[in-house]
Amino acid sequence: MFMGRLRGSGYLAYHLRGQARYPFRPLATVMRDQSRRVRAMVAYAYRYVPYYRETLDRLSLRPCDFQSADDLAQLPLLRTAEYCRDPERFLSTEKPRGTYLALPTSGSTGLARIIYHDARGCLQNIAHAERDRMAVARFLGDPLRYRESVLTRDGLTSTPHKVQEFCRQHAWFPPYLGIQRQYLSMFDSLEHNVGELNRFQPDVIHSIGSYLAELFGYLKRTGVPCHLPRVVTYGSEGVSEAVRRLILEDFGLPLISAYQATEAFKLGFECEQHSGLHLNLDLYPLRVVDTDGKTLPRGETGEVVVSNLVNRGTVLLNYHLGDLAALLPDPCPCGRTLPLLSFLRGRARDFLRFGEGRIVNPWALDRLICEGQEVWQYQLVQETPTRLRLALVVPPTCDLEQTRKRLAAGLAALCGPEVTLELALVERIQRTAGGKVPPLLAWRPDAEEELFRAPARLSD
Ligand SMILES: [Zn+2]
Numbered sequence: 401m402f403m404g405r406l407r408g409s410g411y412l413a414y415h416l417r418g419q420a421r422y423p424f425r426p427l428a429t430v431m432r433d434q435s436r437r438v439r440a441m442v443a444y445a446y447r448y449v450p451y452y453r454e455t456l457d458r459l460s461l462r463p464c465d466f467q468s469a470d471d472l473a474q475l476p477l478l479r480t481a482e483y484c485r486d487p488e489r490f491l492s493t494e495k496p497r498g499t500y501l502a503l504p505t506s507g508s509t510g511l512a513r514i515i516y517h518d519a520r521g522c523l524q525n526i527a528h529a530e531r532d533r534m535a536v537a538r539f540l541g542d543p544l545r546y547r548e549s550v551l552t553r554d555g556l557t558s559t560p561h562k563v564q565e566f567c568r569q570h571a572w573f574p575p576y577l578g579i580q581r582q583y584l585s586m587f588d589s590l591e592h593n594v595g596e597l598n599r600f601q602p603d604v605i606h607s608i609g610s611y612l613a614e615l616f617g618y619l620k621r622t623g624v625p626c627h628l629p630r631v632v633t634y635g636s637e638g639v640s641e642a643v644r645r646l647i648l649e650d651f652g653l654p655l656i657s658a659y660q661a662t663e664a665f666k667l668g669f670e671c672e673q674h675s676g677l678h679l680n681l682d683l684y685p686l687r688v689v690d691t692d693g694k695t696l697p698r699g700e701t702g703e704v705v706v707s708n709l710v711n712r713g714t715v716l717l718n719y720h721l722g723d724l725a726a727l728l729p730d731p732c733p734c735g736r737t738l739p740l741l742s743f744l745r746g747r748a749r750d751f752l753r754f755g756e757g758r759i760v761n762p763w764a765l766d767r768l769i770c771e772g773q774e775v776w777q778y779q780l781v782q783e784t785p786t787r788l789r790l791a792l793v794v795p796p797t798c799d800l801e802q803t804r805k806r807l808a809a810g811l812a813a814l815c816g817p818e819v820t821l822e823l824a825l826v827e828r829i830q831r832t833a834g835g836k837v838p839p840l841l842a843w844r845p846d847a848e849e850e851l852f853r854a855p856a857r858l859s860d
Contacts, residue, residue: 408523408571415527420534423678423736430737433682435468437709441717442466444492449715451489469685472707475718477693483716484513490714491516500713501566503559505662515662516713519570522563524710525665526573528683532658532669539631539654540603547580549602549629551593551611553835554585559662586611586835590618594626605629609637609657610837613777614828616646617793621827628653635660637836638744642773642795659741663716664708668741675732676740683710686741688727693720701726701742701763724750724762750840752782754816762840768810774798779829782843788815789822791829800825 422430443463445452452475456462461474476482483490491497500516537543552558561583567573582600584593586607593615597605607615612634619626632647635658639647647655659668659677664684668677679686687695688702696702704725707717728740750762769778769790777793788811794803804823811821829837 405569405571408519408567411520412523412526412567412571412573415524416530419527419530423531423534423738425737427737427739430682431468434685434709437682438466438469438472438685438707439463441707441709441712441715442472444712445715445717448492448494448712449490450493452715452717454489469681469707472685472718473687473695477689477705477720478716478718479720480513480722483719487513487714490716492518492712492715494712501562503562503662514714515716517563517566517711518713519566521711521713522567523571525563526567528666528680528710531678531680532656532666535669535671536604536631536633536656538672541630545579546603546630547582547600548604548606549582549584549597549600551584551586551605551607551615553587558583558585563665586614586831590615591624594619594624598625598627601627603630604633606633606635608836609634609639609643610777610829610831612639612647612655613643613793616643616651617776617795620646620650621796630654631656633658640770640773640775640777642770642776645773646776646795657743659744661706661721663714663719663721664706665710667706668738671732671734671736673732673734675734676728676742678732678736678738679741681739684708686727688725689720696726698727698729704741750838750842752815752840752842754785755818756816758816760814764814765840768814769807771810772803772806774803777829777837779837779839779841781841784843786816786819787822788819789824791824791826793826793828 442452446456446463447453455475459474465471465474491500495518497516500518501522502514502516505513505515534543540546550558550560552560564581582596582602584596612632618624628651631654633656638657639655644655647653654672656672657670657677658666659679661667666680667684667686668679670677684706686704686706688700689695689705690702693705701724704721704723706719706721708715708719723744725744726742728742730740731737732740752760752762752765754760765780769775769780775792775794779791781789781791783789790807790811792803794800807823808821812819831837
């Protein structure tokens with residue numbers, strides 16, 4: 401145990417070197433690191449992971465056929481439904497199962513599943529977190545000593561806390577990374593959580609987009625006194641433009657997001673320029689594809705496909721994550737060379753289908769509903785092919801009648817004149833068991849929702 405932790409600490413210290421400045425390294429260096437990781441991961445997967453051994457043999461490929469990230473597209477596009485059919489085939493046989501950290505996904509795709517992470521991958525993740533921590537640290541008085549309140553689904557049993565505890569079993573953390581954290585549950589009352597924030601006095605509040613809408617909407621509405629942090633961060637779901645403005649302007653707080661998934665921890669992060677998400681491409685090569693899996697050029701919105709070159713538990717290569725986004729063509733003015741992904745624009749499964757083959761994409765709906773910036777949060781449920789129910793959370797200053805008229809006309813134009821709309825103003829929207837507030841719930845005739853196919857070409 402002692403020797404194991406000593407080894408783990410050395411491993412962590414080795415991987416921490418240079419991480420804070422890594423986003424500024426020349427792109428050629430990043431791509432060279434990426435190719436090195438691709439070769440190592442494919443060789444590992446071929447040796448230890450049944451799915452990849454079978455697949456490469458079946459396709460008459462060998463590990464040496466994978467020299468760079470582009471070569472990963474030779475593998476079949478791995479969809480969630482395929483993974484769920486037999487997750488065991490994706491788990492490394494190198495170590496006993498009990499040595500891996502088992503993390504359930506939030507089930508936001510409708511297919512709940514477990515992803516296993518190995519200790520070394522988790523320790524690397526601690527090191528990689530320095531990249532986005534530096535983007536947040538500029539807002540903190542002392543970037544090495546601060547308090548952070550983390551508001552997630554499960555409080556102390558949440559994924560970030562589990563990962564941290566798992567890492568602590570395998571290494572001693574450098575003292576300067578001893579940031580004080582408080583873990584709170586989004587399912588506790590707002591009154592309770594505000595009380596805890598007042599007691600803990602955090603410098604950073606971290607949560608998911610929908611909870612920030614709920615928390616800051618509540619503070620604005622009620623005027624309840626609450627300790628304000630120096631910076632607000634979120635790691636999942638988006639926030640509407642109205643909520644972004646509420647936090648930035650009404651509360652005067654900087655807001656920074658990160659792109660994370662249970663399947664791939666540190667995909668990317670927002671910087672102080674707010675131009676998009678800087679991608680950790682050396683760790684998680686990412687491409688954007690159409691519904692046939694064909695790679696789209698930069699600037700076109702499609703579905704995100706990612707390969708995880710860090711985790712040697714459940715090995716996922718050429719994996720369909722399903723978020724909708726575009727790779728941005730221009731570099732960021734901040735000086736970081738890591739390329740940019742647009743902010744996420746919903747998920748591929750969020751396309752709504754109406755009569756006469758009419759298909760409406762989620763960001764067209766999002767743009768319509770959030771236009772005019774009077775909506776903090778919404779949930780649009782398609783109850784039948786022609787009936788929509790829209791729950792809205794709006795600021796007290798909102799002109800309700802005008803909003804109602806605008807939305808009814810806009811939805812009829814977008815979804816078809818036969819579509820009826822029932823609108824409900826609510827104080828908060830019910831969370832799923834997974835803790836999320838999905839903005840769109842499409843009506844589906846079958847249960848196999850992952851097999852749902854969007855139109856071949858995505859256009860604005
Ligand atoms: Zn930047």
